[in-house]
Amino acid sequence: MLSHGIHNPRSRRALGAIAAALIAGSAVLFSAAPASAHDELLSTDPADGSTAAAMPEQITFTFSANISPDDGATEIAATDAGGTSVLAGDPVVQDNTVTQPLAAGGSGEITVLWKVVSSDGHPISGEFAFTVEAAEPTASASAAPTATASGSASASAQPSETPSPTATTAGDEAGSSSALPWIIGGGIALAVVAAVVYLVVRRPRTSSSSDQ
Incomplete structure (x- = not known):
C-alpha cells in the first residue's frame, strides 16, 4: 500500500512541484546575496542639504566597508553654482573613509559627485549638495583716525600768543652798539673844546704878567 502511494502519478507531480519551488527559491536567494553585499555610503560631512557658515576645509565620506585605495579608483568632483x-x-x-580637501573662499550651493570602488570590486557612485553662506563685508574704520589727525593739525596750526624775547633783546643790543661811537666821539669833542678854552684863557694872563 505504501509503495503504491509513492508511485502514484499525482504524488510524483506534487513532489516535482515542491522540488521546482525549492530550486527557484534557492536561485533567488543566491542571486540576491552578491547584490546586497555591495558597500554603500553611510554619511557625509557636510551632510546633504546642510548649510555651512564658511567653506569647510574638507568633505568626509563614510562607507559601510573599506574602499579600494588603488589609483583612480576614487573620483570626486565639487563645483559651485557657476560650475567652478x-x-x-x-x-x-x-579604510572606509574618503577625505577630499576643499579650497577656501567659495560660497553658494556646492554640488558634489563621487565614485568609489567597493570592497568587492564593484564601483558605486552618488551625488549630494550643501550650501555655503556668503561672507559679509566688513565696515571700514578709517574715518575716526582721519578726523583725529585733522583735529591735531588744526590745533598745531594755531599761532602762539607768547612773544619771543629773542627779537627784543637783539634790537636793544643793536641800538646800544650803534649809539656807542656817538658817545665816544662826543667825549673826545668835549675834551678838545675844553683844551682850546684852557689855552685861550691861559694865554692873555701870561702876556699881562710879562708887561709889568
Missing part, C-alpha cells in the same frame, strides 16, 4: 571647481588636491582613502 572648489577642490584643493586629491582625495585620501583610509
Whole structure:
C-alpha cells in the first residue's frame, strides 16, 4: 500500500512541484546575496542639504566597508553654482573613509559627485549638495583716525600768543652798539673844546704878567 502511494502519478507531480519551488527559491536567494553585499555610503560631512557658515576645509565620506585605495579608483568632483571647481588636491582613502580637501573662499550651493570602488570590486557612485553662506563685508574704520589727525593739525596750526624775547633783546643790543661811537666821539669833542678854552684863557694872563 505504501509503495503504491509513492508511485502514484499525482504524488510524483506534487513532489516535482515542491522540488521546482525549492530550486527557484534557492536561485533567488543566491542571486540576491552578491547584490546586497555591495558597500554603500553611510554619511557625509557636510551632510546633504546642510548649510555651512564658511567653506569647510574638507568633505568626509563614510562607507559601510573599506574602499579600494588603488589609483583612480576614487573620483570626486565639487563645483559651485557657476560650475567652478572648489577642490584643493586629491582625495585620501583610509579604510572606509574618503577625505577630499576643499579650497577656501567659495560660497553658494556646492554640488558634489563621487565614485568609489567597493570592497568587492564593484564601483558605486552618488551625488549630494550643501550650501555655503556668503561672507559679509566688513565696515571700514578709517574715518575716526582721519578726523583725529585733522583735529591735531588744526590745533598745531594755531599761532602762539607768547612773544619771543629773542627779537627784543637783539634790537636793544643793536641800538646800544650803534649809539656807542656817538658817545665816544662826543667825549673826545668835549675834551678838545675844553683844551682850546684852557689855552685861550691861559694865554692873555701870561702876556699881562710879562708887561709889568
